[in-house]
Amino acid sequence: MNDRHEGAAGRPAPPKRERADARRNREALLEAAAAVFVRSGVEAPVRDIAAEAGIGVGTIYRHFPKRADLVIAVFRHQVEACAEAGPALLAAGPTPYAALGRWIDLFADFLVTKHGLAAALRSDSTGFEALHDYFLDRLVPVCTELLDAAADSGEIRSDVRALELMRGVGNLCVGADDPRYDARRMVELLIAGLSRPR
Amino acid sequence: MNDRHEGAAGRPAPPKRERADARRNREALLEAAAAVFVRSGVEAPVRDIAAEAGIGVGTIYRHFPKRADLVIAVFRHQVEACAEAGPALLAAGPTPYAALGRWIDLFADFLVTKHGLAAALRSDSTGFEALHDYFLDRLVPVCTELLDAAADSGEIRSDVRALELMRGVGNLCVGADDPRYDARRMVELLIAGLSRPR
DNA sequence: GACGATACGGAACAGCGTTCCGTTTTGGCA
DNA sequence: TGCCAAAACGGAACGCTGTTCCGTATCGTC
Numbered sequence: 001m002n003d004r005h006e007g008a009a010g011r012p013a014p015p016k017r018e019r020a021d022a023r024r025n026r027e028a029l030l031e032a033a034a035a036v037f038v039r040s041g042v043e044a045p046v047r048d049i050a051a052e053a054g055i056g057v058g059t060i061y062r063h064f065p066k067r068a069d070l071v072i073a074v075f076r077h078q079v080e081a082c083a084e085a086g087p088a089l090l091a092a093g094p095t096p097y098a099a100l101g102r103w104i105d106l107f108a109d110f111l112v113t114k115h116g117l118a119a120a121l122r123s124d125s126t127g128f129e130a131l132h133d134y135f136l137d138r139l140v141p142v143c144t145e146l147l148d149a150a151a152d153s154g155e156i157r158s159d160v161r162a163l164e165l166m167r168g169v170g171n172l173c174v175g176a177d178d179p180r181y182d183a184r185r186m187v188e189l190l191i192a193g194l195s196r197p198r
Numbered sequence: 199m200n201d202r203h204e205g206a207a208g209r210p211a212p213p214k215r216e217r218a219d220a221r222r223n224r225e226a227l228l229e230a231a232a233a234v235f236v237r238s239g240v241e242a243p244v245r246d247i248a249a250e251a252g253i254g255v256g257t258i259y260r261h262f263p264k265r266a267d268l269v270i271a272v273f274r275h276q277v278e279a280c281a282e283a284g285p286a287l288l289a290a291g292p293t294p295y296a297a298l299g300r301w302i303d304l305f306a307d308f309l310v311t312k313h314g315l316a317a318a319l320r321s322d323s324t325g326f327e328a329l330h331d332y333f334l335d336r337l338v339p340v341c342t343e344l345l346d347a348a349a350d351s352g353e354i355r356s357d358v359r360a361l362e363l364m365r366g367v368g369n370l371c372v373g374a375d376d377p378r379y380d381a382r383r384m385v386e387l388l389i390a391g392l393s394r395p396r
Numbered sequence: 397g398a399c400g401a402t403a404c405g406g407a408a409c410a411g412c413g414t415t416c417c418g419t420t421t422t423g424g425c426a
Numbered sequence: 427t428g429c430c431a432a433a434a435c436g437g438a439a440c441g442c443t444g445t446t447c448c449g450t451a452t453c454g455t456c
Contacts, residue, residue, distance in 0.1 A: 019453060022403060046444065056405030061445065119320070122372050160383070168384035171369040174320050178365075185358070186366040186388065193391030217422060220434060244413065254436030259414065397456100404451070412443070420435065426428090 026063050028053045033074050041116035042071055043123075068130040071120065079138055082106055086142035096149035097156055101191050103146055104169055107139070108187045111173035118173035118183075140166060156194045165194075224261050226251045231272050239314035240269055241321075266328040269318065277336055280304055284340035294347035295354055299389050301344055302367055305337070306385045309371035316371035316381075338364060354392045363392075 032053035036044045046067060050057045064070040086103050093099030111118040120128050121135060143162035151158035169187055176183035230251035234242045244265060248255045262268040284301050291297030309316040318326050319333060341360035349356040367385050374381035 017454090019402060021452065025404080045442085050405090057445085058405055058447080059403075062403065065445095067444065122317070160387070164379050164384060167373060167379045168370055168387070171372050171384075172366055174369050174372070175365060181362050181365050186362060186369075189358070189366070189391035190384065190388050191391065192395070193387035193389065197390070215423085217433060219421065223435080243411080245411090248436090255413090256415085256417095256436055257434075260434065263414095265413065399454105399456090401455100402451105402453075405449100407447090407449105409446075410444090413441095415440075416438090418436100418438105420433105422433075423430105424432105425430095 022063075025053070025055055025059055029055065029060060029063060029070070030073060033070055037071075037074060037114070042114060042120045043116050066130055068128050068134075071117075071128075071131050072134050075114070075117070078110055079135065082110055083138050083142050086146055090146055090149055095155060096146065096153045097195065100146040100150045100156075100194075103143070104165075104187060104191055105184070107166070108169055108173055108184055111170060112176040112183050115177065118170055118176065121170050122167075122174065135170075136163065136166065150194075155196060157196055160194060165190075220261075223251070223253050223257055227253065227258060227261060227268070228271060231268055235269075235272060235312070240312065240318045241314050264328055266326050266332075269315075269326075269329050270332050273312070273315070276308055277333065280308055281336050281340050284344055288344055288347055293353060294344065294351045295393065298344040298348045298354075298392075301341070302363075302385060302389055303382070305364070306367055306371055306382055309368060310374040310381050313375065316368055316374065319368050320365075320372065333368075334361065334364065348392075353394060355394055358392060363388075 029049070033049050036049050036052050040048065046057055046060060049070070050060055053060075060070065064073065082103075085106055089099040089103050089106075090096060093102060111121070121132050123132075140162045143166055147156075147160070147162050147165065150156045168190055172186045172190060173183045175181055227247070231247050234247050234250050238246065244255055244258060247268070248258055251258075258268065262271065280301075283304055287297040287301050287304075288294060291300060309319070319330050321330075338360045341364050345354075345358070345360050345363065348354045366388055370384045370388060371381045373379055
């Protein structure tokens with residue numbers, strides 16, 4: 001993907017250096033958003049983020065047309081890291097199933113430690129679909145690779161697809177703030193249920 | 199529980215016959231809500247329900263102080279049926295684990311067939327906590343009984359509690375409308391993962 | 397230094413759950 | 427039967443969202 005907003009191919013696409021204030025605000029915004037997400041969760045009001053960054057809400061929407069785009073930008077690095085860990089784990093692990101389990105743990109940890117992220121991912125109401133889609137687009141191929149390898153090795157059943165497994169894990173991580181609900185253990189159960197019945 | 203709103207013990211508690219219009223509106227409201235929930239999901243706007251019933255929103259809140267109370271009232275019968283099925287299945291099933299599996303299927307079916315119910319159950323934002331609590335209060339004891347029986351029989355691991363299992367199943371049922379996500383299969387996996395590693 | 401392009405800020409809009417209160421309906425009692 | 431206080435009604439209004447709009451301020455170039 002291109003970091004610029006334009007994507008039309010062929011045209012010269014005049015670079016038009018980014019204005020200094022725009023860049024400054026965008027960076028302050030990302031920093032502020034990250035801080036607010038930690039403090040108040042991913043569903044924090046846009047106005048709170050604007051206040052934290054010392055800018056107006058209009059400026060937020062200039063840089064990130066939808067709220068979800070801001071969330072994506074804040075977590076992009078961590079999603080990338082998770083995606084890149086997949087092949088590495090597959091190469092390192094004793095078996096594909098073990099690698100899959102470790103990768104899922106990584107993914108679940110990511111969701112559990114970001115207050116409200118899992119809930120936002122399956123949010124039907126506000127425009128969080130883009131967030132959901134981004135996660136899936138980026139991570140489903142990775143998960144598919146692990147899943148296929150584990151299926152080929154005969155360790156797990158082969159009728160489960162990456163998309164539903166990831167959605168399942170994502171769903172299980174909702175509400176992990178409640179000390180009475182151990183999301184990680186539920187994920188562990190789900191992955192255990194994946195193993196071929198003997 | 200008492201069907202009347204009053205619960206203070208000892209006092210004569212004057213019965214005060216319910217006014218005819220109040221009763222009529224309450225029944226129209228429940229019917230309308232059920233229809234709207236089927237058509238638009240559980241998260242349908244209160245105003246839509248009021249319009250369907252031909253009454254004002256104020257009247258809704260007179261009968262059901264919180265939105266969740268209305269949802270509870272609409273689904274109360276089905277929750278009761280599910281709760282009562284627990285002991286029956288335990289008595290009927292070949293093993294406690296089989297009974298547990300069937301009961302969880304019942305519960306999952308209930309959630310999956312009510313458009314958006316599962317999502318509402320874990321909703322942190324609006325006042326749906328009462329809904330969540332009602333489900334848990336009524337069903338966790340039933341689930342505990344099944345879970346304990348299956349653990350005692352040695353069929354399943356004994357470190358999983360009813361509350362987290364039910365939350366897990368509830369979470370897995372979110373988003374079951376999407377044809378690419380088979381919530382029932384994920385629940386099946388979770389329950390399979392419960393069985394004692396051999 | 398001037399000026400056009402760009403970006404900013406926050407008031408304004410739409411949609412939500414919920415509350416409030418002036419108006420209407422009801423049913424026991426004279 | 428007619429009266430009238432108590433009960434219930436309806437929907438405007440409130441406070442909270444995300445998002446849009448546009449007059450104003452800033453930037454960078456000439």
